[in-house]
Amino acid sequence: MTTPSKKDVILDAALDLFVDHDIQATAMSKIAKKANTGMGTIYNYFESKDVLLDEIYLRSRRKLKGAISIGFPSNGSYQERFSHVWRTLCQYFIAHPKEFLFGERFMASPYYTPALRDENAALWMPIQEMFFEAKEQGAIKDIPLHLFLPMVTGAFGAVVKNHIAGIHELDADAIEFVVNNFWDSVKID
Secondary structure (H helix, E strand, O other), X not given: OOOOOHHHHHHHHHHHHHHHHOXXXXXXXXXXXXXXXXXXXXXXXXXXXXXXXXXXXXXXXXXXXXXXXXXXXXXXXXXXXXXHHHHHHHHHHHHOHHXXXXXXXHHOOOOOOHHHHHHHHHHOHHHHHHHHHHHHXXXXXOXXXXXXXXXXXXXXXXXXXXXXXXXXXXXXXXXXXXXXXXXXXXXXX
């Protein structure tokens, strides 16, 4: 096992604190203490708390995008491709609950700027292109993207939150049930 870089230690410490104590309640000095480093070291990597927050969010999204690309059925049907994305989202956030909880809070905060929204959207452009292609080919309902995303991610988020809170377990069968129902809600019969 490789030793994490000092930058990753800082990012992980900040993620823990932001989830456990909220974003605004977490001072950079608390992050330095948890990361067992000095304030100067933090500011060598991150010029401000805003930059640190952005990096935590984008690092999480890059890792998630990487997870989705593993085994992605590029030549599969739309159902196979959409199902792979949704299944991987569930599996990833079950394995990384703090990233999920941070993302939920961060995206609802004033720290989530339009510039960061644009950068995040660029990360997900291949998925959006698949969505538009599937609509154009008549494989899914003609749902505007700005409604499709919250419709699916809202339901998805609730299922994952319930798992994290220990209300319902998302085992492999439950994940397949959720994935199949997401597909059934958007496909054209």
